[in-house]
Amino acid sequence: xxxxxxxxxxxxxxxxxxxxxxxxxxxxxxxxxxxxxxxxxxxxxxxxxxxxxxxxxxxxxxxxxxxxxxxxxxxxxxxxxxxxxxxxxxxxxxxxxxxxxxxxxxxxxxxxxxxxxxxxxxxxxxxxxxxxxxxxxxxxxxxxxxxxxxxxxxxxxxxxxxxxxxxxxxxxxxxxxxxxxxxxxxxxxxxxxxxxxxxxxxxxxxxxxxxxxxxxxxxxxxxxxxxxxxxxxxxxxxxxxxxxxxxxxxxxxxxxxxxxxxxxxxxxxxxxxxxxxxxxxxxxxxxxxxxxxxxxxxxxxxxxxxxxxxxxxxxxxxxxxxxxxxxxxxxxxxxxxxxxxxxxxxxxxxxxxxxxxxxxxxxxxxxxxxxxxxxxxxxxxxxxxxxxxxxxxxxxxxxxxxxxxxxxxxxxxxxxxxxxxxxxxxxxxxxxxxxxxxxxxxxxxxxxxxxxxxxxxx
Amino acid sequence: xxxxxxxxxxxxxxxxxxxxxxxxxxxxxxxxxxxxxxxxxxxxxxxxxxxxxxxxxxxxxxxxxxxxxxxxxxxxxxxxxxxxxxxxxxxxxxxxxxxxxxxxxxxxxxxxxxxxxxxxxxxxxxxxxxxxxxxxxxxxxxxxxxxxxxxxxxxxxxxxxxxxxxxxxxxxxxxxxxxxxxxxxxxxxxxxxxxxxxxxxxxxxxxxxxxxxxxxxxxxxxxxxxxxxxxxxxxxxxxxxxxxxxxxxxxxxxxxxxxxxxxxxxxxxxxxxxxxxxxxxxxxxxxxxxxxxxxxxxxxxxxxxxxxxxxxxxxxxxxxxxxxxxxxxxxxxxxxxx
Numbered sequence: 001x002x003x004x005x006x007x008x009x010x011x012x013x014x015x016x017x018x019x020x021x022x023x024x025x026x027x028x029x030x031x032x033x034x035x036x037x038x039x040x041x042x043x044x045x046x047x048x049x050x051x052x053x054x055x056x057x058x059x060x061x062x063x064x065x066x067x068x069x070x071x072x073x074x075x076x077x078x079x080x081x082x083x084x085x086x087x088x089x090x091x092x093x094x095x096x097x098x099x100x101x102x103x104x105x106x107x108x109x110x111x112x113x114x115x116x117x118x119x120x121x122x123x124x125x126x127x128x129x130x131x132x133x134x135x136x137x138x139x140x141x142x143x144x145x146x147x148x149x150x151x152x153x154x155x156x157x158x159x160x161x162x163x164x165x166x167x168x169x170x171x172x173x174x175x176x177x178x179x180x181x182x183x184x185x186x187x188x189x190x191x192x193x194x195x196x197x198x199x200x201x202x203x204x205x206x207x208x209x210x211x212x213x214x215x216x217x218x219x220x221x222x223x224x225x226x227x228x229x230x231x232x233x234x235x236x237x238x239x240x241x242x243x244x245x246x247x248x249x250x251x252x253x254x255x256x257x258x259x260x261x262x263x264x265x266x267x268x269x270x271x272x273x274x275x276x277x278x279x280x281x282x283x284x285x286x287x288x289x290x291x292x293x294x295x296x297x298x299x300x301x302x303x304x305x306x307x308x309x310x311x312x313x314x315x316x317x318x319x320x321x322x323x324x325x326x327x328x329x330x331x332x333x334x335x336x337x338x339x340x341x342x343x344x345x346x347x348x349x350x351x352x353x354x355x356x357x358x359x360x361x362x363x364x365x366x367x368x369x370x371x372x373x374x375x376x377x378x379x380x381x382x383x384x385x386x387x388x389x390x391x392x393x394x395x396x397x398x399x400x401x402x403x404x405x406x407x408x409x410x411x412x413x414x415x416x417x418x419x420x421x422x423x424x425x426x427x428x429x430x431x432x433x434x435x436x437x438x439x440x441x442x443x444x445x446x447x448x449x450x451x452x453x454x455x456x457x458x
Numbered sequence: 459x460x461x462x463x464x465x466x467x468x469x470x471x472x473x474x475x476x477x478x479x480x481x482x483x484x485x486x487x488x489x490x491x492x493x494x495x496x497x498x499x500x501x502x503x504x505x506x507x508x509x510x511x512x513x514x515x516x517x518x519x520x521x522x523x524x525x526x527x528x529x530x531x532x533x534x535x536x537x538x539x540x541x542x543x544x545x546x547x548x549x550x551x552x553x554x555x556x557x558x559x560x561x562x563x564x565x566x567x568x569x570x571x572x573x574x575x576x577x578x579x580x581x582x583x584x585x586x587x588x589x590x591x592x593x594x595x596x597x598x599x600x601x602x603x604x605x606x607x608x609x610x611x612x613x614x615x616x617x618x619x620x621x622x623x624x625x626x627x628x629x630x631x632x633x634x635x636x637x638x639x640x641x642x643x644x645x646x647x648x649x650x651x652x653x654x655x656x657x658x659x660x661x662x663x664x665x666x667x668x669x670x671x672x673x674x675x676x677x678x679x680x681x682x683x684x685x686x687x688x689x690x691x692x693x694x695x696x697x698x699x700x701x702x703x704x705x706x707x708x709x710x711x712x713x714x715x716x717x718x719x720x721x722x723x724x725x726x727x728x729x730x731x732x733x734x735x736x737x738x739x740x741x742x743x744x745x746x747x748x749x750x751x752x753x754x755x756x757x758x759x760x761x762x763x764x765x766x767x768x769x770x771x772x773x774x775x776x777x778x779x780x781x782x783x784x785x786x787x788x789x790x791x792x793x794x795x796x
Contacts, residue, residue, distance in 0.1 A: 068784075069780050070780070070781060070784055071775045071778045071780065071781045072775070073648055073772050073775045073776075074772070075775065076770075076771040076772050076774050076775050077768065077770055077771065077772025077775070079771055080580075080770035080771050080772065084580050084581035084582075084770070085581070085771070086558070086559045086560075086561075086581065086771065087559065087771035087774065088559075089774075091780070098780060099778050099779045099780045099781075100778065101560075123560060123561040124561060125561070151771075154581070
């Protein structure tokens with residue numbers, strides 16, 4: 001049976017797609033998490049800066065018609081509270097510099113708000129700057145007081161680096177978790193397929209019942225096709241069994257009639273050369289009948305081994321039965337059969353096939369050993385195998401040909417004059433191999449043929 | 459390199475070209491030293507001499523060029539003229555922070571600096587190596603028999619109860635002239651409202667104003683003053699007339715000034731400066747065994763009463779022109795009650 005060629009795997013494809021989507025989401029999560037967190041740190045820094053600027057603004061008063069600014073200590077010290085930062089500030093009234101750092105950058109416009117933020121460079125440092133402003137009415141009319149507060153970004157850069165590290169771990173963690181889940185999902189999804197495979201492969205050779213166990217809806221078409229295929233198969237199997245029986249019947253019955261007719265004729269014919277011709281005819285008919293029988297035997301064996309059953313069978317019973325069945329033939333040929341059974345081993349297989357194999361070996365032995373010979377059949381066993389040995393006192397196998405004897409239609413060089421098709425040992429070999437065993441042909445010390453059949457134990 | 463340093467030092471020390479005012483100058487170490495560490499400091503030579511000697515003992519190839527200047531002159535040398543000093547040592551914490559904040563200091567990071575307590579380092583730029591509390595210095599003769607005031611409240615009460623002892627005999631810094639005095643006053647005012655009440659009480663007693671710590675301590679020792687308020691006790695402890703007065707660290711709170719070091723951005727020997735800085739910190743922390751830190755007074759009050767002036771941009775607030783003008787105006791209102 002050939003293995004179907006496979007292309008891709010559903011599980012792998014599913015896993016790949018899930019992992020792909022997990023990694024996309026992981027990266028997305030990393031980016032989103034990081035940008036949100038960065039925005040939040042930026043906002044919290046902006047809030048501190050704005051609070052600082054507004055606290056200065058809140059401490060400004062109009063006194064004697066002039067704007068009077070009293071810098072609160074906390075305005076600058078709060079900027080340094082979390083991490084050491086350099087801080088800068090500028091106080092401007094109507095665009096005129098009052099105190100602080102005169103060249104500190106200022107936002108271009110406030111866009112309608114009273115606070116504005118900007119990032120800039122100052123004294124070679126990256127800074128974040130907040131400006132807040134408020135109008136006061138003084139002696140010279142209304143005046144805008146603008147406070148700018150800036151700080152370096154040491155702490156923010158540190159927390160952003162920390163956030164980056166955390167985001168990386170969030171992304172990786174998400175991916176790892178998803179990968180684990182993907183693995184689980186892929187396995188769960190594929191499980192009904194595995195179950196179906198197992199239930200089909202567990203079946204016996206003749207079990208062609210439709211699959212009835214519930215399957216997921218996606219697999220229903222597959223299973224119903226499978227069921228239809230099995231129904232067709234069962235049908236065709238039944239047909240070929242019928243055909244074999246029919247063929248055996250149709251070939252054997254006419255041959256038997258012809259033989260009977262030939263024998264009747266032989267009794268009536270007087271002339272010596274005619275008698276010889278008819279005997280020759282009977283012999284040919286015997287050969288054809290036997291050949292047909294063995295061909296059908298072989299067809300039967302081939303068919304049965306293709307769907308070998310694994311029933312538990314007692315080898316001893318099979319051996320005994322076969323020997324007993326052939327005993328009349330032995331007596332007819334003056335052949336003594338000695339049976340010794342020293343094992344009650346059981347094997348798994350098809351009893352009919354094993355019987356057919358044994359029958360072929362014994363039949364060969366009776367045929368080739370000749371009159372007044374002895375055939376010994378022994379059944380022995382060890383831990384792993386059951387061995388059947390059939391030896392005779394005939395001429396044995398021709399030296400160097402034991403391997404070739406098993407070939408289909410091969411006959412020993414010393415088999416002239418004996419009716420045979422050359423299929424007997426082929427049948428034996430096929431049966432034994434189908435049962436996982438082996439056949440060995442040897443000659444006994446006294447020169448007789450010896451066949452060892454060994455079967456693995458059940 | 460040496461020629462350059464030599465010529466630079468000649469330029470700086472040569473009187474006509476000199477932009478800032480030098481109070482004192484001394485060179486330590488071998489004349490042919492390979493490396494010269496140029497220190498500008500507000501502390502007297504005698505103050506730093508022992509530590510320089512012990513440093514040079516371990517580093518024979520180094521010479522130390524030590525220049526003494528007032529804190530404002532130090533500021534001028536480094537902030538305005540950007541002169542290539544390697545180490546600036548000053549008791550004016552606000553000016554040191556200003557120098558560092560405005561980019562005139564170099565970062566320094568070493569095993570030593572990483573183990574400093576938080577209050578002793580700012581931004582890897584400014585490093586504190588002494589803790590010098592301000593306290594009352596009270597003449598033993600003048601207030602014999604009176605209970606010794608332990609807090610500002612008690613001081614106010616004592617002054618009010620015995621105006622005859624204290625009239626014209628209270629001394630404190632003139633915050634317009636003394637940087638340290640201004641720093642103590644602002645921190646005092648920030649910590650408690652009692653400061654302004656006390657200042658008004660002192661103003662009513664016709665308080666004497668001083669520019670410098672040592673003069674004030676001498677006047678207490680001589681009996682000219684009954685009490686000096688907000689005096690750097692580290693100086694008082696070293697006075698030869700130590701037995702003439704009592705040093706009190708107020709137990710409500712004591713402002714502690716930190717003497718700090720920084721490596722100016724213009725330094726030409728930043729590694730050497732960093733090494734010397736680490737050496738000084740080694741002497742100071744963790745046990746405070748620095749010869750500059752022999753303040754027995756620190757043990758008088760418990761840790762919670764010590765208000766160390768916090769290094770950080772908060773110090774810039776009182777340097778603000780408007781803020782300073784307002785503060786001094788208010789102070790003048792309180793102390794000069796003409």
